[in-house]
Amino acid sequence: MIFIASCVLAVQAVAGFNCYSDVKFEGSTSLETKGLALDDTTLRYCSSRIPYLWPNSWKKVTSLRLFRAWGADWGNDASREQAWRRLQEFVEANDAKVLVGTQITCKEEDDHQDWEWAKQLLTRLTPSSVMGLAIGNELELLHTKTAADRSVTGGCITRLWKGGDFLSRFKSRVEELNSLPGFSDLPVTSVFTGAALYSGDSGHTFLESDNAQVDTFLKKVHEAYGDRFAYTFNFYPYFDGNMALDPGTDDSCSRALNQSACWGTSCNVPSSIATARRKVTELTNSDQSLLWIGETGWSHPKSDTLHTPLEHCPDWSSLETLRDFYEGFLQWDPSTVAGLRGPDHSFWFTIRDSIQFGIKEGFGLIEKCDSTLCKIKSSNFTAPEMVPQDTDATSSWWLWAFIGIGALVALTLLVGGVCIRIRGGGVQARMPRYRPDPPEVMRGSRQHP
Numbered sequence: 001m002i003f004i005a006s007c008v009l010a011v012q013a014v015a016g017f018n019c020y021s022d023v024k025f026e027g028s029t030s031l032e033t034k035g036l037a038l039d040d041t042t043l044r045y046c047s048s049r050i051p052y053l054w055p056n057s058w059k060k061v062t063s064l065r066l067f068r069a070w071g072a073d074w075g076n077d078a079s080r081e082q083a084w085r086r087l088q089e090f091v092e093a094n095d096a097k098v099l100v101g102t103q104i105t106c107k108e109e110d111d112h113q114d115w116e117w118a119k120q121l122l123t124r125l126t127p128s129s130v131m132g133l134a135i136g137n138e139l140e141l142l143h144t145k146t147a148a149d150r151s152v153t154g155g156c157i158t159r160l161w162k163g164g165d166f167l168s169r170f171k172s173r174v175e176e177l178n179s180l181p182g183f184s185d186l187p188v189t190s191v192f193t194g195a196a197l198y199s200g201d202s203g204h205t206f207l208e209s210d211n212a213q214v215d216t217f218l219k220k221v222h223e224a225y226g227d228r229f230a231y232t233f234n235f236y237p238y239f240d241g242n243m244a245l246d247p248g249t250d251d252s253c254s255r256a257l258n259q260s261a262c263w264g265t266s267c268n269v270p271s272s273i274a275t276a277r278r279k280v281t282e283l284t285n286s287d288q289s290l291l292w293i294g295e296t297g298w299s300h301p302k303s304d305t306l307h308t309p310l311e312h313c314p315d316w317s318s319l320e321t322l323r324d325f326y327e328g329f330l331q332w333d334p335s336t337v338a339g340l341r342g343p344d345h346s347f348w349f350t351i352r353d354s355i356q357f358g359i360k361e362g363f364g365l366i367e368k369c370d371s372t373l374c375k376i377k378s379s380n381f382t383a384p385e386m387v388p389q390d391t392d393a394t395s396s397w398w399l400w401a402f403i404g405i406g407a408l409v410a411l412t413l414l415v416g417g418v419c420i421r422i423r424g425g426g427v428q429a430r431m432p433r434y435r436p437d438p439p440e441v442m443r444g445s446r447q448h449p
Contacts, residue, residue, distance in 0.1 A: 016052035016093060019366050020383040021374035023323075028057045028330040033343075035063030035099075037295055038087075039350040039364070044074045046369035047086035051351065052094055055365045055374040057330050063131060064090075065099040065294065065347040069117040072110060080117070084124055097131040099292075099347070101191075104136035104169055106149070106156035115173060119180065127182035131345070132230055134294070135173050136190040139166060140212035161213045167220055174225070189230040190217075191294040194272050196233065197279060205283050222284055230290035230344070231280045237261070237268035238298050238306070238316075245309050253313035261298065261321050263328035265338050269296055274338040293346035298325040300375070303361040317362070323376050326365070 031054065042050060043066070054061055066087075070080045091098060102118040103111055122130060143157045160166040170190065178184040196207045196214045204215035221229050237243070237260035246252040260268040273293065281287045299306070302317035310316040326348070334342040352371075353364035365375055372383045 016090065017049040018051050018053045018058075019055050019374035020372055020381075021056055021377040022381045023056050023374070023376050023378065024058065025056050025327045025330050028054065028059055029333055030335070031057075031059050031330070032062055033334055033345050034329070035065060035345065035347045036061055036351055036365075037065045037297075037347045037349040038067070039352050039354045040067060040071065041354040041369065042351050043083055043087070044071065044079075046352075047083040049369060050086070050090045051366070052090065054330065056326070056376050060094050062094055062096045063099070063345065063347075064096060065101070065134075066121075067101045067137065068103055068114055069100065069121040070114075072113060084121060087121075088124060091125060091129050097129055098125060099131045099134055099345075100125070101134040101137060102173065104139060104160070104166060104190075105142070106151040106153065106160075111169075115176075119176065122177075122183065123180060127186065130183070130186060132187035132189055132292075133173070133177055134189050134191050134232065135170050136166065137294075138191060138193050138234065140192055140196050140207055140214050143211040157211055161211070161217075167217055170221065171224065185228070187228055187230045187290060188225060189232045189290075189292065190221075191232045191234060193234045194236070194276075197272070197275050205279050218283060227286075227289060230292050231276065232292040232294045233272075233276050234295040234349075235269045235272045235293060236296065238303070239308065240268060241308050243308060243310055245313060251312050251314060253310055253316050256310060256313075257315060257321060261325045261328075263332040269293075270332075270337045273334075273343055274340055277337065277340045277342070287341050291341075291343045293343050295347055295349035296329070297349035297363040298322045299362040301362045303363070304359040305361055319376070326376065 036051070036054075038050065050061075050064070052061060053059060064087075070083070074080070087098075090096065100118055100122055103114045105111055118133075122133070139160065142152060142160070143154075146152045174188055177186060177188070192214060196212075199206055199208060199215065202208050202215075206215040206218055208215040218231070240260060243253070243256040243260060246255055259266075262268075263270060265271070265274075273291075277287065277291055280289050280291055298321060300317055300319045300322035302311065306317070315321060329346075329348055334346055336342050348365075350363050350365075352366050352368065353360070353362050355361070366373075367375055373381070
């Protein structure tokens with residue numbers, strides 16, 4: 001009698017692109033209230049490579065933040081159509097929702113075209129697939145971009161804020177949104193940075209200065225839209241200018257890391273969210289107002305836009321720190337922050353590394369469009385034919401088809417008296433090579449504190 005060891009082949013087929021890694025984070029929670037920011041690099045050059053599963057978690061991605069629908073210099077109608085079709089395929093396959101963005105800048109003609117494309121995309125996605133509309137991004141920092149953008153002048157800043165042009169254009173966009181069938185109740189927002197929380201001794205709840213009357217704006221949109229308006233803030237401990245090197249050192253930052261690259265109640269992002277919730281409650285007299293985190297993330301390698309003392313600390317921008325911060329984000333329970341009601345939704349920035357005003361940043365979970373590997377992986381890991389990916393996004397007929405094939409292979413091996421233990425679970429077809437990122441890709445309206 002021949003004793004034959006048993007072999008198990010567990011296979012799950014996943015539709016769409018996913019990066020490879022040998023690192024998996026356990027304990028991901030509340031992913032239905034977390035999403036990925038869709039950087040302009042991915043939308044423009046490799047929209048077919050939006051990851052369907054969270055890198056290193058292998059759970060389904062159910063929401064995306066889109067900064068803009070398309071860029072004026074991104075290509076022709078055919079390119080836009082292909083990108084939108086790929087986005088729709090992702091949304092339909094994952095039953096996902098999209099926070100669609102449209103820009104407000106000093107270039108009104110460009111803004112008009114941007115809004116026209118946004119409206120077209122909204123109707124393509126349909127109301128059930130849209131989480132909200134974000135009108136303008138980090139406008140309280142626009143006055144700092146005069147060197148990078150010649151259109152940003154003192155006159156433009158005055159018109160936008162003191163002249164009420166920002167508020168007027170915001171309301172106009174909402175009126176047009178209401179005219180689209182099914183969108184009249186869609187949440188609307190404008191995204192600000194953590195800098196908007198600092199009002200000093202002005203007597204205002206939010207930032208109120210000559211260059212940014214955020215407090216006035218938020219009070220007026222609350223009067224106009226009530227609970228329909230979502231208060232959205234971007235938090236980047238990576239750029240926090242209050243963080244310093246360890247005393248007596250030139251390149252050590254363990255204290256800053258313990259305060260910033262973590263997700264406990266007293267850590268940078270959760271404590272900032274608690275401040276935001278208190279201020280929103282003060283403005284609206286309700287702790288039920290929508291609160292969204294538009295972006296948070298960590299850069300590896302070091303971002304060329306980092307200009308704090310921490311740029312001299314290698315650990316600050318290390319892969320290990322990115323790994324810790326990202327794993328903490330996945331495992332973080334956002335339901336409460338310091339005993340307060342937590343954010344309703346949070347987005348990780350971003351899918352891929354990109355270029356900001358010609359300067360490279362490393363916030364992506366995947367490096368480039370043609371990368372098949374997740375950024376977080378072992379140093380000697382290479383993409384195998386088969387990698388473990390337990391996911392909800394499983395097609396049952398594919399599952400049984402692969403099980404059948406696996407059984408046939410196993411039977412063949414058994415007949416020969418050989419048992420090969422095949423490690424792994426998820427099967428992905430190898431992806432064709434894609435055009436790599438260009439020398440410069442701008443993310444549009446996103447700006448840094």
